Amino acid sequence: MTSPIRLLLVDDQELIRLGFRMVLEAEPDLVVIGEAPDGHSAIAQVAALQPDLVLMDIRMPGLDGIAATEAIVRDHPQTRVLVLTTFDLDEYAFGAIRAGASGFLLKDAQRHEMIAAVRAVHRGDAALAPRITRMLLEHVTAQSGGITAPSSAEQVDDPTGVLTEREREVFLEIARGLTNAEIAQALYVSESTVKTHVGRVLAKLGARDRIHAVILAHRLGLVDDDALPPGP
Structure with missing residues (x-):
């Protein structure tokens, strides 16, 4: 038990x-x-x-x-x-x-x-609803003066380089605020497989949970804010 x-x-x-x-x-x-x-x-x-x-x-x-x-x-x-x-x-x-x-x-x-x-x-499956995810990102943007992708002239390490192709796909879906079930449907895999990938993604990126993975993805410019569903 x-x-x-x-x-x-x-x-x-x-x-x-x-x-x-x-x-x-x-x-x-x-x-x-x-x-x-x-x-x-x-x-x-x-x-x-x-x-x-x-x-x-x-x-x-x-x-x-x-x-x-x-x-x-x-x-x-x-x-x-x-x-x-x-x-x-x-x-x-x-x-x-x-x-x-x-x-x-x-x-x-x-x-x-x-x-x-x-x-x-x-x-560890603390996915925020898209509305809350959008508000969180808007708040972080306002506090930091804007979340922008690093320019080509900047030598900034991309921590996502350690991810496999499938793990990167899962990471980007997490960044959109999707739940495990929604990711499974989007990628045509089982929910248990998604759960395994999510665990590996968070471990490799050193992200405490999904919220911080979302913030990381947007700070790296990997996901456009328009990818998030609009709030009500």
């Missing part, structure tokens, strides 16, 4: 933590092993409990979720962080992504959406 996913809940509102705990622990493969009301406590709890995944609020008194995420990702790379935000345009949430978080979760998400997000991030 597969071990349950061990979760740490971080939010300064006790009622929110209680609600999340009730939803998550109703699932046989999820278990909440601890809670924290702020960033300092979250860092201490991660060190003590070694959770698989942290559901991290952003706006908290004391140490906020961005600083806590950065510390957790740096010191405990085996633990993934799923950002909790009240709305999908929260620049603080984007800051947490830059700090190493593996995805977004809206606080008003439906029960099935929350459970699916936790499982997806845990298995």
Whole structure:
């Protein structure tokens, strides 16, 4: 039997933590092993409990979720962080992504959406919806002054050179925001084959997860922003 996913809940509102705990622990493969009301406590709890995944609020008194995420990702790379935000345009949430978080979760998400997000991030299949992917890239572009491909005069190493032809195809589909199932359909291969390729791509590129692979692809100019479906 597969071990349950061990979760740490971080939010300064006790009622929110209680609600999340009730939803998550109703699932046989999820278990909440601890809670924290702020960033300092979250860092201490991660060190003590070694959770698989942290559901991290952003706006908290004391140490906020961005600083806590950065510390957790740096010191405990085996633990993934799923950002909790009240709305999908929260620049603080984007800051947490830059700090190493593996995805977004809206606080008003439906029960099935929350459970699916936790499982997806845990298995490394944290593909963002195209709308969120576009917003993330637009935010990164605004913060960096534009994402452009290196000019021919610049001697910039392309880390994708280590990828096989099939792995590169999978990488480009990840960059478009596709899920494993969608990639399998696009490339006419099985979903299990895609999952294997995704794991190899992330390992070879040194990308923590799919979000950071998406950002890398666009910074290298390998995928045009127009490849992403438009938001609603």
